[in-house]
Amino acid sequence: MNDTTSLPRKPLYSAADLEGVPWLDARPGEYPYLRGVHATMYTERPWTIRQYSGRADAGVSNLAYRRALEAGAMGLSVAFDLPTHRGYDSDHADIAADVGVAGVAIDSVEDMARLFEGVPLDRVSVSMTMSGAVLPVLAAYIVAAQEAGVSAAQLRGTVQNDILKEFMVRNTYIFAPEPSMRIATDVVRYVMEHMPHFNAMSISGYHIQEAGADGVLELALTLANASEYVRRLVGAGVDADRACRQLSFFFAVGRDFYGEVAKLRAARVLWAELARSFGARDPRAMQLRMHCQTAGSTLTARRAQNNIVRTTVEAMAAVFGGTQSLHTNAWDEALSLPGEDAATLARDTQLILQHETGLCDVVDPWAGSYLIEALTARTADAVREMLAQIAAQGGVIAAVESGWVEARVHEGAARIQAQTDSGERAVIGVNRFQVPHDDESESLDVDARRIHSLQADRLRRLRANRDPQRVRAALERLAEVARSGEGNLLAATIDAMRARATVGECTSALEQVWPRWSAPVRADRRAWAQARASDAAWEAAKDAVAKWRRSRGRTPRIVLLKLGQDGHDRGVRVVAAALADAGFETEIGPLFVTPGQAAQWATSRSPDVVGVSTLAGAHLSLVPALIDALRATDIDAPVVVGGIVPRADHARLMAHGVAAQFGPDTPLDSIVRKLLSVTRHETNAPA
Template sequence: MNREGDMRGDRDFADESRDAVRHGPSAVPLKALYTASDLEGVSHLGSRPGEAPFVRGPHASMYTQKPWTIRQYAGYADAADSNLAFRTALAEGAQGLSVAFDLPTHRGYDSDDPAAAADVGMAGVAIDSVEDMKRLFRQIPLDRVSVSMTMNGAVLPVLAAFIVAAQESGVRPEALTGTIQNDILKEYMVRNTWIFAPEPSLRIVADVVEYLAERAPRFNAMSVSGYHFQEAGADAVLELALTLSNARTYVDALVTRGMSVERIGERLSFFFGVGTDFFVEIAKLRAARVVWAGIMSELGARGARAQALRMHCQTSGWSLTAQHPQNNIVRTTIEAMAAVFGGTQSLHTNAYDEALALPSADASRLARDTQLIMQHEMGLCDVIDPWAGSYMMESITDDIAGRVRDLMTQIATQGGVVEAIRSGWVQQRIHEAATRTQARIDSGQRVVVGVNRFRSPEADPPSNCLEIDGRQVRARQVRQLAELKTRRDDVLVARALAALADGARDGTGNLLALTIECVRARATIGECTRALEGVWPRYKMPSRFSSGLYGEARMVDAAWRDACNRVSALVTRLGRLPRVLIAKVGQDGHDRGAKTVAAALTDAGFYVSLGALFRSPGEVVDDAIAAKADVVGISSLSGAHLDLVGEVVRTLRVRRPMAAVVVGGIIPDEHARFLKRNGLFAVLGPGAAMESIVSSFVETVELALASTSASAVAR
């Protein structure tokens, strides 16, 4: 071929390369080549850091004068154990604290409540009273250390306990710095630690904002969260659209209460997850500021502080793998870089062993050191927004912003956020996104190194994973609660709780102020919650999943077809569809996995019932009997599996002996062996492909049938 032909071939290849589009894990397609033409029509070009629309950051100097805050998210067992972890973190470089509460605390239960017994101290620190809060922050100067608290449903008594504990240690509310999450709307969409219905919950949110604005002006009254949407399966566009729609709903509610938009904007902060799609995650954070500045400007905010979006970020927990956990160090580091390049104001980096258990001390230290290395060795703080002007970055930032605005308009057409929650529209969108993602991973289209590609013999898991003795923690908490109740003035407590209930019923008085008086009198978290429950009963939501999506995405995949054929053979043998109940037990509301497995099993040919959240072991057995289940599949992510799953197995053996129990989640090998010795059929660990799960359910039904037949013959 002559040279002219060679050159023409090069041009053709370049054109193809330029126009190629990669459809990665995000809803935002990326071109293989970006040029100056991709910047046409991008309106935010030329803006400066600290100036609207804040695409380059909310502060003019960004990290050149003050790096982002290294914030350690921790909490486990009881307050004394967590206090030691906090003080260690501060001594080793953490610059702020972020508290993880256990599930009973999130749901407004005291540690002596039978409904919460197994979950006490397992997935965070147990807080029953102001005395626990004082133990949690012992020897920590709350007038100098910023504290973030991930708390929503039980925000009133938990925040009240923090304020009273600070006061009794000599720190006035005016001196407190930090953030309370106080973002209840996302709980109905994904995380599920709500207590009351949306309408009274919005009143609680507003009362908290108003109280802190007056009494603790340096403490942020709300952190609107997108992190949990990403963890539940939302892509970058859906994460931003839901987060900003929720924030807009809160602003509207507060304006109705008489607060100025300017003042509200100054009180808000945001919380985003940062996943593995590196370029898109950077652009997502930049786009979030652009869209929010526009929203606040439309609402009448004029000051830079009211329009600027300030954020905390956390690296993705969902991206961590139990297989070859050391690979998570690389994932977390690159995700942390994306957060920094996106302009976060504070950052938590996950420990590499969190897919196996609570993070060990060594893994937590490495996670903190990762940020210290980024700040002090890598030069990442030397330049403000180094991606500014990039053909690719500015183009996809603008693309994401446009897609987010369009999706926010769709949410508005649903009747707004609350109506979209009630109809299930939001939950459906997230569930569908999670199901598609799982199908892409299981088919190998989305590579996860060490899980679905580049597998090698399993590396030894860390030997020093942290394990909590929940029964010991609960016994200690119960004893301390009993001691508290013998020392307090019960008449004073009853009077304060009655005033709180009256305030909720009559709509008068600030609920946080009333709760502070309850807590000061030594009312417990559970007692404050029950006082409000007398006015607003606990809210219930139906559990839903969608069939068809997973099977459609895998229909040409041989491994999936083989698994479906096994189900077909079982159907022929049974003369009916094999029946499965997918259940959540205890206070664990994380249901992404449960819904995805339910959808895939349905597509494979099982008849699947999805149980309600927050069921007791006895209620799960009731559900299994009502569903005539051959297999009960329990999704367990809270660490409470020994007590909860063990009780389901024991009770089911008596009441429906032909049904088998399978558990999926983070189950240490020693625990798995113990549960199997006591009647559990199988443990499905994180990262298992869906065809493997389907085959395990088939084998479980076959083994259960064989066991039942053998028992019948023996009798």
Template sequence: MSARNSTTMLHKTVSLQEQDSEDGLQRQRRPIPLKPLYTAADVENLVHTDSLPGQAPFVRGPYASMYTQKPWTIRQYTGYADAAGSNLAFRTALEQGAQGLSVAFDLPTQRGYDSDEPEALADVGMAGVAIDTVDDMARLFEGIALERVSVSMTMNGAVLPVLAAFIVAAEERGVPAGQLTGTIQNDILKEYMVRNTWIFAPEPSLRIVGDVAEFLAVHMPRFNALSVSGYHFQEAGADPVLELALTFANARKYVETLCSRGMSADEVCERLSFFFGVGADFFVEVAKLRAARLVWSHIAASCGARSAKACALRMHCQTSGWSLSARQPDNNVVRTTVEAMAAVFGGTQSLHTNAHDEALSLPSAPAARLARDTQLILQHEMGLCDVVDPWAGSYMMEALTADVAKRTHALLVDIEAQGGVLAAICSGWVHRRIHQSATRTQAHIDAGERVVVGVNRFVSPDADAPAASLEIDGRRVQAQQARRIANAKAQRDCVTVSRALEKLTRAARDGTANLLALTIECIRARATMGECTRALEVVWQRYVMRHDTHHDVYGAERASDSAWRAACEEVNRVSVLIGRKLRVLIAKLGQDGHDRGANVVAAALSDAGFEVSLGDMFSSPSSTADLAVAQKPDVIGVSSLSGAHRELVSQLLGELADRGAGATVVVGGIVPDEHARWLRHRGVADVFGPGTPLETIVQRLAALVLQREHLNVTTPSPAPCDD
């Protein structure tokens, strides 16, 4: 071998060793570490490896034939602006290959507000479709054969009026309730853990869950009463084991609740379905879905279920929204495709693939089409439907499946040790575990220990080029909905409506009648969604939950990182110059309940040396301005993921000016480039989009405080990313 070849080989060896070191670090940074090599020894004594598809413990799938007879159902989670626009999107999706519909409602609808109520105005139509009356629901499904098309509705807090409107709209078109097929999510417990679109406290909300399940069991045998969701736990930051454990803890509570009302375990479990997120850790995600069936078969049996249908878990999956990047968004096509393959290899019964532009806004029509075509290509071109559970027998996959199941069982024991899932929610245990997981993940991304192509590694020179995004005219939608509400009220019999709503209130108070049955009467009389909710509010006030900020996780994970240490030193330097800690108030305005980003940023800023306070969820601009006057923060950071930031931040700036409050306002979250320019023009000092490293946020906030104190300083540029 020549000297030159020896030198080249040496350089290659060093490079490979460095790469092995990086890859090994990434493996160990995962919540479930992977071994570099698996052998037959890893699957010794695993009982489940001898099972068959369609047979207990169902790890290989709930049906014997799986996709060889019928592929998974292609669903499209859709809804934006008003009913007419969403109806067009539904019909287009069905024409282009979708086989079932999943409805995304806007935040006011999910929170039980009509579009003309003050609390709702900025959010109407922004993150889903606005539904205020049964006539809106009729327009939403116009031209769609409800007796043939399965409909899934992501609805929890306002499940009574929304499901009632769906039933009445179908009934008035001649489709009896018994012919409707689909699923209502009705999974209220996870709302108190992550998604936050609750209305009432847990106890009355569980009664609503039970009334819905009992009504559907009698009147709508083809419609599932519960879809227990793990997806939102993953989106909020939970690792795969925590996602499964919390999902099954909630499911077990629902089974116990319904059985206590006289339903049998078989009857309850046979009508349960599950909803999981599928993230970027390919092998673990496949194993997670296989393990989910293994764990559920044991839980269902322990609850008293005996039938195969009750013990066989059926699931819907959605590719990860959180894994999508606003920088170089075309890369999201690859991410979504691989995540979709993990869902298929894991044995899902239906699947939604996210559009590649959803980190920027609601999906555009071309992006939604590509997302559907991705599934059609997997079904019809790639041969993925030809073999049942093709990973069965793999040393790695079977060992990993067993490992995930074992870890999930152990965490379920921990939840019981907290006093059960309700106690774990109320004590803050659940929020703490999810927040710690999300914060660690963010620290690993910011440190480059978890690679995100185009964000913290392999960044294209045009990564920050402006990208097109779907624009919703929220003011137009809100005005339109307000007119429709007024017209509906003008044409109805007010006495009949009042009597129906009074009956609903009495039933909430005395517990003697089924709330869904009575809500259907209200909707037939043309009560609005908000009026039905307010009838219940007479008895049950809106629930308020306060979340604490959990410190020391982010800083500990990045303690040895020079960029993070430099940012912390800058905060300390500014604190010394102004003679106190830098104060930040983080606010969630309007009806946006997604708080992963706000919580992680709050924790990291605290670790960096800021004095941080979190405003209440669903705050108004006025109440936030009042809080700013009382706390005198240097900076108010508005976290926005719902698209209502322009309206709400403009109101906040006006309220601050009226009070003479001098806080600097910044905005973080999903903010398209055009919106960021608009916000800056209105007086917002800085905008932090998705993927902004937290050390960059820390440095820029410290610079803003110095500017506010009239000291001579220039805002530091973000640290360059490694290639």
């Protein structure tokens, strides 16, 4: 069995493997859409090149969008910063370090207007990756377009609006599951009535795979989420055809080439079956339309230019699977925010595939393949079995609340990391065929303090020039719609944003009815132990911890933290599970905390080491602030940092007192040995 796969493979396939495989005579554009949702697929129109981007403020991102359109992009995909995802205005005291860093900061209609200045919104398709703060962000987009002369009915594109996957993996939620589902379904109902060319939901498997799921689990959870949304809409009286037509899908395409091709083909068959089971009969309702993105989790910091090859192969799998649009990752994203040259190369990769390779000349070239057809059918069967397991638990929300989803995804992430550390899972340049090489990239830094100051000034001017009574009345109306259950939340939010309320103010109005929701971050040492059993290097690491424990008479204690608004917790959970298995006493802190709050929480645990996991680019502000806050306490524990930190920032963090730094490719046994050394205050050793 290939270690990258979720289903076993064999070295030779023949006609015998096609016995009992359904839909072999299917034609593209016909039920169940195995071979594609359109009869001609790319032969008449290639997939849409839709690069996900956004940074700093609206003006900076607008320039990038216009350049991308001039260079061949056919649609825009907006990356919002973490404070916007979490419904905070940029001048909120607790989120300054994250403003504009991992996406563009949007606080108001004025910001949205600047973001799309000069972009013909009646012709350019816009995708917005937004779920938590979907109400004020989508409302700002609609109002900005209307004020530019483009009606809501003319807008084309998609808003993600997939809150269930936030509770599973990504954590950019704001409210508890039930009110969040109310928000999501109100958005769908508004879009159905007023925006005929717009998709009200993009059900995301991408983040599920990125968190550690294999292709079968990714597809099963994605379809389970979609089914829950449709059930809610149909139960509220929405016609099944109209409900299903509103949905599109978003998948990751990783390194399992054949498996990913089969997964995307199986996805169309399964969705056609599910939509029909809900009562859909319109072909458009049964056609699974998808966007794909190459996997971020397969990118490596060592020998980072190898990522160009990885991304190209993943992009080909998405094309062979029949995607409608595609984002290709930049090669340097494991090192820092992507540089302009790397982002341009990522886009050019798609243009080369479209115009130089002949991939668009044939519809579904893998049709009839012994391997692909058999694997497609087996993938569909495995997903059906997993959907039955989810249904047996009472549905997908119950499976989330019970911890079943979290455990399955966490187990996958631990297995992948363990296989990589042991060398079972080959990663060229990292654990196979290593060559000494210092990777450098054109790091694209964002000055969060400057963007925070600019946005705060814009907010001051906005509040000074608006009608405060009109704003207050609109926000009170929004809160009343939430409280009473009568009326549409998006319609009420549009009125509030038109009155010049802000993203944060709309969120605060809803918080009067639905308090912010939080969930603990958990890790299971068994997930790591099962994956690394009987591995010599890992046993040696555990022996080193046991020796430390015997010499000190107690167990080494580490607390692991996420700072700011970064909710990506795959790495910190895997590290916590591994360190617990190694013999550390391990605890993960709460998400979405300030450095001061994190220091207070960590101090109460009396740790030997404080670990920080960082992925969102705000490390130069948040980590020094944490160290300063810890220094003000009685705890003298060294601070270590793991995650994505550009090489240029290493010295600055070390100068401020960071004891060790671990890149995303660092094996866990190496991390264990280094942690033991820093607990002896040997903090001058190189990381």
